[in-house]
Amino acid sequence: xxxxxxxxVLLVHGFPESWYSWRHQLAALAAAGYRAVAVDVRxxxxxxKPDGVAxxxxxxxxxxxxxxxxxxxxxxxxxxxxxxxxxxxxGSALVRPEVFTxxxxxSVPYAPRGGPRPSEVFARMGGEExxxxxxxxxxxxxxxxxxxxxxxxxxxxxAALSGDTMPVPGMPDPHFATRGGTLRERFPTGPLPFWLDxxxxxxxxxxxxRTGMSAALNRYRNMDRDWEDLAPWDAAPIVQPSVxxxxxxxxxxxxxxxxxxxxxxxxxxxxxxxLLDGCGHWIQQERAHEVNQILTGWLASLPA
Numbered sequence: 001x002x003x004x005x006x007x008x009v010l011l012v013h014g015f016p017e018s019w020y021s022w023r024h025q026l027a028a029l030a031a032a033g034y035r036a037v038a039v040d041v042r043x044x045x046x047x048x049k050p051d052g053v054a055x056x057x058x059x060x061x062x063x064x065x066x067x068x069x070x071x072x073x074x075x076x077x078x079x080x081x082x083x084x085x086x087x088x089x090x091g092s093a094l095v096r097p098e099v100f101t102x103x104x105x106x107s108v109p110y111a112p113r114g115g116p117r118p119s120e121v122f123a124r125m126g127g128e129e130x131x132x133x134x135x136x137x138x139x140x141x142x143x144x145x146x147x148x149x150x151x152x153x154x155x156x157x158x159a160a161l162s163g164d165t166m167p168v169p170g171m172p173d174p175h176f177a178t179r180g181g182t183l184r185e186r187f188p189t190g191p192l193p194f195w196l197d198x199x200x201x202x203x204x205x206x207x208x209x210r211t212g213m214s215a216a217l218n219r220y221r222n223m224d225r226d227w228e229d230l231a232p233w234d235a236a237p238i239v240q241p242s243v244x245x246x247x248x249x250x251x252x253x254x255x256x257x258x259x260x261x262x263x264x265x266x267x268x269x270x271x272x273x274x275l276l277d278g279c280g281h282w283i284q285q286e287r288a289h290e291v292n293q294i295l296t297g298w299l300a301s302l303p304a
Contacts, residue, residue: 002037004030008074009299010065010100011038012092014083014107015216016154018045020203021082024288025295032296034078039068041085043215045207053139056218058226062092066099078302080104080295082284083252084219091230093238102241102269102302104295107283108252109259110238112266113230118223129176132183136220143213145182150213151205156187158196163249163280165193175251195285241269243298245291247279271298 001019003026011022019038029036040047042064043056065088069077079100081089086108093103115121118133125131136142146153159165160174165188167174174186192201208216244263246253253260253275263270274294276287284291 004035006033006035008077009034009036010077010079012081012085012088014085028292049215053218053221057222058091059229061088062095065092076101078102082106093240094233105244109256111259112235114235118227132175135177136217142217146213150208154204159188159193161281162193163278237266239269241302242267243271244273246275247283248275248277250281
């Protein structure tokens, strides 16, 4: 989806979303003088869904982004990503710096490649329970939970990670499942988050009902492969101009405070880092106005 004219800004979504998660940013960026383009990442929505888990490795997604820039008739772009899209945006800036001249990261902080194999780290995180990333990594298991009721599962998942509907402290954490249980057992069952109405849910659910969940979940199933592929960039900083925006209530930021603290080393081009009070994971939808203000201000500060 494309709005506006001017310097190209490529918007990359996360799981389980689509280009639609950027609906509030497209018009704002266009009004600020940019060509805003939001893609369906490989495996989502109307984009290609090749067979095989390895087709969804990070290096493939980076080259998809380069190909989009070229197909739009441009040589360079600013790239902004949310959730998995944050990692894809960071990887794109790291691996193809001649194409991606600046990078915006939403919700998931940049942490350079390194350390133990990711599957080993996530297996240890669960303890007596199972961390959601490990749960998603086994082909077929999450699909069996989600696909019989895509709409209901998405509603619960969005609510579980949204600032206004997430479980209160002391309640069971929806990022973990009991051994042999499901993630959905811990999702809220009340109203939808304030930023998500029934029409919005129709858009998300309709796409996943049509495509199934496997292609989207394959991102999680490539984390060890990405760790191997990105070994040449071990501990590498992203030197381009950058900005980070996170939600103060989002586990992605609270668990990764060390990564944020390391930004002077890992993101030496960082213009600013923001934590929005009371905000959960779906930051550009929960706090569209604030995110738009931060992004347009940062974009205006970039060299022409």
